[in-house]
Amino acid sequence: MITFDNVSLTYPNGHQGLKNINLEIPKGEFVVVVGLSGAGKSTLIRSINQMVRPTEGRLLIEEEDSLAMNTKNLRLLRRDIGMIFQNYNLVKRSSVLRNVLSGRLGYTSTLKSILNLFSKEDLQYAMECLDRVGIQDKAYQRADTLSGGQQQRVSIARALSQKPKAILADEPVASLDPPTAHAVMQDLQQINKEDQITMVINLHAIDLSMEYADRIIGLRDGEMVFDGKASEVTEQTFEDIYGRAIKEDDLIGEAESE
Amino acid sequence: MANQSKQYNLKNPKGKTYWLKFSVICAILVILYTVAFLFTDLTYRGSGASTGEMIRRMFFDPFFDPVHRENIPENIGYMFETLAIAFAGTLVGAILGIPVGFLAAQNVTGSFSFFGKSILNAIRAFPEIMFAIIFVAAVGFGPYAGVLAISINSIGMLGKLYSEVVESIDMEIVQTLKMTGANKIQVLWYGILPQVIPEFSSYALYRFEIDVRASSILGLVGAGGIGAPLILASQQRNWEEVGVILMIVIVTVTIIDLISTNIRKRIV
Numbered sequence: 001m002i003t004f005d006n007v008s009l010t011y012p013n014g015h016q017g018l019k020n021i022n023l024e025i026p027k028g029e030f031v032v033v034v035g036l037s038g039a040g041k042s043t044l045i046r047s048i049n050q051m052v053r054p055t056e057g058r059l060l061i062e063e064e065d066s067l068a069m070n071t072k073n074l075r076l077l078r079r080d081i082g083m084i085f086q087n088y089n090l091v092k093r094s095s096v097l098r099n100v101l102s103g104r105l106g107y108t109s110t111l112k113s114i115l116n117l118f119s120k121e122d123l124q125y126a127m128e129c130l131d132r133v134g135i136q137d138k139a140y141q142r143a144d145t146l147s148g149g150q151q152q153r154v155s156i157a158r159a160l161s162q163k164p165k166a167i168l169a170d171e172p173v174a175s176l177d178p179p180t181a182h183a184v185m186q187d188l189q190q191i192n193k194e195d196q197i198t199m200v201i202n203l204h205a206i207d208l209s210m211e212y213a214d215r216i217i218g219l220r221d222g223e224m225v226f227d228g229k230a231s232e233v234t235e236q237t238f239e240d241i242y243g244r245a246i247k248e249d250d251l252i253g254e255a256e257s258e
Numbered sequence: 259m260a261n262q263s264k265q266y267n268l269k270n271p272k273g274k275t276y277w278l279k280f281s282v283i284c285a286i287l288v289i290l291y292t293v294a295f296l297f298t299d300l301t302y303r304g305s306g307a308s309t310g311e312m313i314r315r316m317f318f319d320p321f322f323d324p325v326h327r328e329n330i331p332e333n334i335g336y337m338f339e340t341l342a343i344a345f346a347g348t349l350v351g352a353i354l355g356i357p358v359g360f361l362a363a364q365n366v367t368g369s370f371s372f373f374g375k376s377i378l379n380a381i382r383a384f385p386e387i388m389f390a391i392i393f394v395a396a397v398g399f400g401p402y403a404g405v406l407a408i409s410i411n412s413i414g415m416l417g418k419l420y421s422e423v424v425e426s427i428d429m430e431i432v433q434t435l436k437m438t439g440a441n442k443i444q445v446l447w448y449g450i451l452p453q454v455i456p457e458f459s460s461y462a463l464y465r466f467e468i469d470v471r472a473s474s475i476l477g478l479v480g481a482g483g484i485g486a487p488l489i490l491a492s493q494q495r496n497w498e499e500v501g502v503i504l505m506i507v508i509v510t511v512t513i514i515d516l517i518s519t520n521i522r523k524r525i526v
Binding site for chain 2: 049051075076077078079080081082083085087089090091093094098102103105106107108110113114158162
């Protein structure tokens with residue numbers, strides 16, 4: 001359970017990224033955050049693991065205020081939250097398996113990780129994570145030899161290997177072509193359903209949001225302007241959130257339309 | 259049709275300024291060269307040996323003179339000492355350059371990197387031969403002084419190049435790993451080192467090439483290696499011996515450059 005209690009965030013340059021956000025995300029929900037670029041989608045997602053730090057309010061994770069945590073507890077908290085980025089953020093020169101294993105670092109002692117002494121269970125689990133996203137045969141290849149869709153799956157496997165309670169994804173499919181984007185979204189949906197891992201995902205494609213989300217949150221200029229079930233959402237809702245008419249760019253297209 | 263065609267500005271509006279700048283730069287260069295030649299003494303003071311004669315004695319005669327042929331193994335021995343000095347010096351420089359390089363990297367130490375950059379600039383302001391003279395005075399004649407001189411200078415250059423490599427890494431990955439709950443050392447080990455190690459080793463190899471050449475002349479001031487017999491022979495005007503030594507240096511340096519260039523291509 002993630003609870004935003006009147007959370008605001010003002011950047012050092014004075015720009016207000018979030019304005020009085022009140023939000024409750026129960027365990028296992030698939031939440032998609034939508035809004036125009038600059039609306040605060042990334043800021044909202046990145047506040048949850050404090051990649052950016054809210055300046056006001058309380059942000060409760062499992063009933064504990066993460067903004068009041070010390071460095072050590074924050075590190076333990078981050079261990080429980082996986083994160084996926086638009087640019088995959090893999091170490092390109094390392095092998096796929098090593099990238100996935102880096103998700104286990106929070107659980108491994110410094111000395112053991114320097115000596116590359118991951119436990120057999122960790123290795124086994126990293127391979128299982130790769131298997132779940134269907135690329136276990138690439139485990140010993142260098143990460144930069146993989147296609148974009150495969151690299152994003154590696155980063156999903158890395159997040160999974162943390163055995164997280166929640167996964168945050170910041171525009172996970174924005175760099176992928178429509179069929180691959182759908183495939184990656186289906187992977188995330190399957191993980192969400194099977195493991196009851198909470199998903200908080202930024203998307204800008206309207207059709208993707210409507211297809212995969214349980215719940216949609218709309219942001220405009222740092223304010224929450226919509227919060228509702230995905231089934232209740234229509235294109236009109238998006239026009240309200242965006243404050244303008246829907247354009248073709250806002251849609252990604254069908255999985256089959258190649 | 260031709261008359262109706264749209265009016266484009268076919269003349270680069272910056273054309274005039276370009277030629278003005280060009281003429282000013284040319285004028286400055288002419289002045290600089292005039293001054294340079296006025297202050298350089300280029301008068302010819304002929305010596306007994308003509309240049310052609312010297313080149314013949316250095317690079318042709320030694321092959322037909324059994325005395326100089328006999329000296330070749332001994333000189334090759336000196337060359338190995340030179341290589342050893344270069345290798346030891348590069349090794350020390352390549353390792354000690356790492357902490358200094360990180361210290362001087364803006365994205366690691368922030369404004370404190372000014373401190374690291376100053377150390378590196380101070381080191382690089384000195385040529386090796388100066389360090390060699392200082393260390394010969396401090397620790398005595400021989401290769402030890404040479405190794406110290408080469409090490410210090412290698413730290414200067416490698417530290418600088420390392421810091422530039424570190425500054426160019428993808429910081430997003432560092433952030434990402436931090437968000438998985440990894441601690442600082444783990445982030446360094448899994449996020450930063452894999453990104454920089456190939457460039458680091460490539461630069462260290464390149465520096466080894468430079469150090470081989472540098473340590474060939476350190477013997478001039480008594481810091482070990484092939485420079486000592488070289489200076490001795492040239493002071494005695496023993497051009498055949500000078501030729502033998504130079505040829506050994508040229509062949510060795512060429513071989514090392516070829517090998518190292520090849521390895522570096524594979525690394526990056």
